[in-house]
Amino acid sequence: MARISVSGTPRPMSGGYELAIWYLMRLTALGLFVLVLAHFTIVHFIYDPAVQNANWIAARWSGAAWRTVDWLMLSAVVFHAFMGMRTVIRDYTKGSTQMVLTMLLYLAAFLIFAMGTIALVTFPAAVKVAS
Amino acid sequence: MQIELRILRFDPERDRKPHEESYQVEAGPMDRVLDLLHKVKYEQDGTLTFRRSCAHGVCGSDAMLINGRNRLACKIRVDQLKGRRITVAPLPGLPVMKDLVVDMESFFAKFRSVQPYLQADDPDPERERRQSAEDREVFDDTTKCILCAACTTSCPSFWAQPSYVGPAAIVNAHRFIFDSRDDHAADRLDVLADGDGVWRCRTIFNCTDACPRGIHITQAILEVSSKIVEHHA
Amino acid sequence: MLFRYRGSEGMLAWAFHRISGVAVWAFILLHVFDIWLANVNPTLYNDLLSLYGSPAGRTVETALGAAVLYHALNGLRIIIMDFWPSTTRYHKQLWYANWVVFVVIGIPFVLQIMAPAFGLAAPFSFGG
Amino acid sequence: MIREHDAIVVGAGGAGLWAALELAKAGVDSAVLTKLYPTRSHTGAAQGGVCAALGNQEEDHWEWHMFDTIKGGDYLVDQDAAEVLAREAIETVIELEHMGLPFNRTPEGKIDQRRFGGHTRNYGEGPVMRACFAADRTGHMILQTLYQQCIKHGVKFYDEYHVVDLISEGGDLGAGGRASGVVAYRIADGELAVIRAKAVMLATGGFGRMFRVTSNAWSLTGDGAALAYRHGLPLEDMEFYQFHPTGIVGLGILLSEAARGEGAYLLNKDGQRFMERYAPKLMELAPRDMVSRAIYQEIRAGRGIDGKDYVYLDVRHLGRKKIDEKLPDITDFVRVYQGIEPYTDPIPIQPTAHYAMGGIPTNLNSQVTRDAANTVVPGLYAAGEAACVSVHGANRLGTNSLVDLLVFGRRAGRQMVLDVKGADMPAVTEAAAEPVRAELEAFRARPKGERKEAIRTELADVMMDDVGVYRTGEALERARAKVDELRDRYTRVSVDDKGTTFNTDLLEAREVGYLLDTAQTMVAACINRKESRGAHSREDFPERDDVNFLSHSLATKGADGAVALDYKPVTITKFQPKPRVY
Ligand SMILES: Cc1cc2nc3c(=O)[nH]c(=O)nc-3n(C[C@H](O)[C@H](O)[C@H](O)COP(=O)(O)OP(=O)(O)OC[C@H]3O[C@@H](n4cnc5c(N)ncnc54)[C@H](O)[C@@H]3O)c2cc1C
Ligand code: HEM
Ligand code: SF4
Ligand code: F3S
Numbered sequence A: 001m002a003r004i005s006v007s008g009t010p011r012p013m014s015g016g017y018e019l020a021i022w023y024l025m026r027l028t029a030l031g032l033f034v035l036v037l038a039h040f041t042i043v044h045f046i047y048d049p050a051v052q053n054a055n056w057i058a059a060r061w062s063g064a065a066w067r068t069v070d071w072l073m074l075s076a077v078v079f080h081a082f083m084g085m086r087t088v089i090r091d092y093t094k095g096s097t098q099m100v101l102t103m104l105l106y107l108a109a110f111l112i113f114a115m116g117t118i119a120l121v122t123f124p125a126a127v128k129v130a131s
Numbered sequence B: 001m002q003i004e005l006r007i008l009r010f011d012p013e014r015d016r017k018p019h020e021e022s023y024q025v026e027a028g029p030m031d032r033v034l035d036l037l038h039k040v041k042y043e044q045d046g047t048l049t050f051r052r053s054c055a056h057g058v059c060g061s062d063a064m065l066i067n068g069r070n071r072l073a074c075k076i077r078v079d080q081l082k083g084r085r086i087t088v089a090p091l092p093g094l095p096v097m098k099d100l101v102v103d104m105e106s107f108f109a110k111f112r113s114v115q116p117y118l119q120a121d122d123p124d125p126e127r128e129r130r131q132s133a134e135d136r137e138v139f140d141d142t143t144k145c146i147l148c149a150a151c152t153t154s155c156p157s158f159w160a161q162p163s164y165v166g167p168a169a170i171v172n173a174h175r176f177i178f179d180s181r182d183d184h185a186a187d188r189l190d191v192l193a194d195g196d197g198v199w200r201c202r203t204i205f206n207c208t209d210a211c212p213r214g215i216h217i218t219q220a221i222l223e224v225s226s227k228i229v230e231h232h233a
Numbered sequence C: 001m002l003f004r005y006r007g008s009e010g011m012l013a014w015a016f017h018r019i020s021g022v023a024v025w026a027f028i029l030l031h032v033f034d035i036w037l038a039n040v041n042p043t044l045y046n047d048l049l050s051l052y053g054s055p056a057g058r059t060v061e062t063a064l065g066a067a068v069l070y071h072a073l074n075g076l077r078i079i080i081m082d083f084w085p086s087t088t089r090y091h092k093q094l095w096y097a098n099w100v101v102f103v104v105i106g107i108p109f110v111l112q113i114m115a116p117a118f119g120l121a122a123p124f125s126f127g128g
Numbered sequence D: 001m002i003r004e005h006d007a008i009v010v011g012a013g014g015a016g017l018w019a020a021l022e023l024a025k026a027g028v029d030s031a032v033l034t035k036l037y038p039t040r041s042h043t044g045a046a047q048g049g050v051c052a053a054l055g056n057q058e059e060d061h062w063e064w065h066m067f068d069t070i071k072g073g074d075y076l077v078d079q080d081a082a083e084v085l086a087r088e089a090i091e092t093v094i095e096l097e098h099m100g101l102p103f104n105r106t107p108e109g110k111i112d113q114r115r116f117g118g119h120t121r122n123y124g125e126g127p128v129m130r131a132c133f134a135a136d137r138t139g140h141m142i143l144q145t146l147y148q149q150c151i152k153h154g155v156k157f158y159d160e161y162h163v164v165d166l167i168s169e170g171g172d173l174g175a176g177g178r179a180s181g182v183v184a185y186r187i188a189d190g191e192l193a194v195i196r197a198k199a200v201m202l203a204t205g206g207f208g209r210m211f212r213v214t215s216n217a218w219s220l221t222g223d224g225a226a227l228a229y230r231h232g233l234p235l236e237d238m239e240f241y242q243f244h245p246t247g248i249v250g251l252g253i254l255l256s257e258a259a260r261g262e263g264a265y266l267l268n269k270d271g272q273r274f275m276e277r278y279a280p281k282l283m284e285l286a287p288r289d290m291v292s293r294a295i296y297q298e299i300r301a302g303r304g305i306d307g308k309d310y311v312y313l314d315v316r317h318l319g320r321k322k323i324d325e326k327l328p329d330i331t332d333f334v335r336v337y338q339g340i341e342p343y344t345d346p347i348p349i350q351p352t353a354h355y356a357m358g359g360i361p362t363n364l365n366s367q368v369t370r371d372a373a374n375t376v377v378p379g380l381y382a383a384g385e386a387a388c389v390s391v392h393g394a395n396r397l398g399t400n401s402l403v404d405l406l407v408f409g410r411r412a413g414r415q416m417v418l419d420v421k422g423a424d425m426p427a428v429t430e431a432a433a434e435p436v437r438a439e440l441e442a443f444r445a446r447p448k449g450e451r452k453e454a455i456r457t458e459l460a461d462v463m464m465d466d467v468g469v470y471r472t473g474e475a476l477e478r479a480r481a482k483v484d485e486l487r488d489r490y491t492r493v494s495v496d497d498k499g500t501t502f503n504t505d506l507l508e509a510r511e512v513g514y515l516l517d518t519a520q521t522m523v524a525a526c527i528n529r530k531e532s533r534g535a536h537s538r539e540d541f542p543e544r545d546d547v548n549f550l551s552h553s554l555a556t557k558g559a560d561g562a563v564a565l566d567y568k569p570v571t572i573t574k575f576q577p578k579p580r581v582y
């Protein structure tokens, strides 16, 4: 139990990185505020989930505009939600567990982003549903 | 009136883990929790251990967890707590040395890490440095800190990661960052832009609620983070 | 400690924000996966989607909507305080305001989403 | 284990910290020992201000400050010391500003100043604005600023080390010996550390806890003074103890004179500003001894509020803005501790035991002296409330204590820097801890005995009732008998806590012993001073007697355990004693 205190000033480890994340969290949040709420309104308020199927999506994504909007939302969400989860992991875990979880998280982020992008880009304009 | 005082006790020489003990004390409404602790110590059990000095809320010795909140035992009256039962425990999140006494070393180390002292580059003038009343007002609030640790140890972000520099250290950094006489704000901003710096604040406000000096801590923290943003822009 | 400490509004606001954030994150995982599925296996997707229309699905959706709405509103509250620190003095009022907006927006959504689960027609119609 | 530093400072209040700063700046291997964390020191409780004749608000001169100090102290002040105080106040306050102290500011951006009791323009013409301040937390800011500077300069702290004994070589301190270190009890785990040093400074503060109603912290138990006394050194002017007029009724928590400096009134039950009958020129801003006596007189004449033992302090007419800006802390105290709203209600107050004018005798360089000839004790220094250079004489003026800390704390530091160069490290062995180890062990070993708190409470009662604002020979004899009885009972004290970890039970028992020693010297000195001067007011000898008593008392421990008294002359340079009217 060291009871002798000597003054000292540890140097910081990282500067701009955390700041950038903090800032982007807020920027994406503002974007998402519009995009996600609009999305939710369209998908759950204007249209009823019961009428939505692959064809419905195909109709919506028939032009490039909605695909672009949704891709922006995807990008923002992936960044925001996963960086948000990074925070949660950084709070409740330490050391190697934290490392491993963060890596898994980034991996999942990449996968989700890739899957979403692929879906957005390659989704056929009309869907044939095998009956 | 009779008050039941439930105190979380721990003596490293006897106990393996902390346990609650109950004491009955006679109290008047204007009595403070510190008075009750004294009554227990002086009339019932001299082994009860806690820190205290000034007894009027200016030295910061006796911050502890009272009825689930961090407060100064000498600054909270029995009538303000309402009810006949008062629970007392040591500050959360710091190692307990004995009963209500926690090890403050890490707390003070964090205080020291933010360079809590004036650094002015120009040579000292003959007379005082001039400072307008407005410039002085900017950091008035954060000069009130008595380093009691009530804030830092009330912060869930600190409980989760004790490496978080914590509100108290940020408050004291704020006091110099916003002092017009100081030339080294940038150094402190660098320290606080660290992963364990201001970004760990989740605007939970437990700190602000706990501060016995009524410092608007969350505001100070956010003023510092805004300053970091500005500084990097 | 988290459960023993008697925090006030600020602590609740944060706890809800975190819980809702994590919940919405978990849903996003599922949601992106199902969109992807719509591409690879539309049949399976349609089967999956019919779940969304079921009463249980609608309840989950409502909860999701509530989480998103709370998180978004409180997120806005946080951002306001971040960029105008003096507004922290009114953080409690801002939080109450959140709840007012939450309820005002939330009620029509709940009616709209939940009505079909009780065999009623959706109260708002957009001719779509 | 033996530790070693060239210089050690005991106490981390204003006096100790400034001394440490001087040592650190000069590169001397030094350390500060304190039984509390430094920022818990009672300097942090000081509210109103620190005086320096800066003349920022109106014309002022250090000579005026010097005169006020001497007159305020009822001419018992050593005038060479008062001159040092008044002159160096100016540079030390400026230096504090350079260190970063956030003083309130005038419209031109200079240090703001306000009025304080007994500080006057042109040798007594009327109140002057001389007290520099940071709201009503000036002491807090001084303590924080000095601690901050200590961090900056890498001062080493032994936090929560309770110094329990002094070590000397070549005889005891009172018998020509040289101070060679201290024994400190590490509160965390009970280890007794022997620390040797070429220079030892005592800056342990006051001993107000010997009174029932006091503004002083629980930790102010006269440790340094009592240890010096036990080692044969005299304590100077112990009969002069200041009662501050405005303490919160019952609790003693201080409501700073700054309130009156800003214009607050004192009212009796008839709503009358009674000070006009006692000090027509300065009114509420008369020196503290006078105001405290005036309050007692009002109470005795049945003009206390509701006929009880208190009067009102009234700030209502100052307006909310001024109250919030200039007196935020003390109005907060009133709300928390009295449940009263000072905007709308007058505040019940009564005099509270506040400040020791006396203490360990020192010369102008803060070196401790051991006799009437001012023979220096090698290696030992003292400053702050624990010491007596005699700048306060028989009554201290408000704000002059903080000045005392700064000026003589700094001088102590500088003197130590000079003295440790070339001095050899004393030879000290572990054995030095044995006497005090045995004393501490005895508290633990006794199975069941007297309770320390009973002794402390009874002491506080008798000191308050019989050695308070007014004194009589009869009451003082009663007090002497009581203190003797308590000293005897003290030898049978046992503690509940037998452990080694953070044993505050044990240390408090030790502290009660310090209080008994200082109280004993105080009572003896009071009995012997058969006159009224400053804070020492004998009803049986109501007049000041310059023929017999214009001298400092020196109380030394006699062979039989009783107090032996000696006297030394007051240094008079510029101002001949005159009757003291305001
Ligand atoms: C409520 C209040 C208000 C005041 N307001 C004013 C004011 O406005 N203006 C003014 O000029 N004066 C004021 N005073 C007086 C002045 O504040 C004090 O006299 C002064 O601060 C004493 O400082 P110090 O450095 O001597 O000791 P303190 O600040 O009392 O510090 C004592 C130090 O010694 C340490 N210590 C004590 N014993 C031991 C031991 N055995 N071992 C180790 N360490 C020990 C303590 O831990 C502490 O660090 C006020 C006093 C009070 C009580
Ligand atoms: C719709 C608008 C949204 C806004 C305004 C918003 C706002 C915010 C803000 C400001 C934070 C930072 C909190 C902090 O650092 O203290 C945050 C954190 C978080 N957000 Fe969002 N968000 C939104 C949408 C989402 C969405 C859609 C998700 C999930 C998919 C999400 C998940 C998270 C998570 C997990 C955190 C971390 C929680 C924490 O640190 O406690 N957010 N959000
Ligand atoms: S900011 Fe307030 S709560 Fe935190 S240490 Fe300072 S005084 Fe205590
Ligand atoms: S409680 Fe903690 S999260 Fe921030 S607002 Fe206070 S530091």
Ligand code: FES
Binding pocket: B051, B052, B053, B054, B055, B056, B057, B058, B059, B060, B061, B062, B063, B072, B073, B074, B075
């Ligand atoms: S004892 Fe000093 S703050 Fe409570």
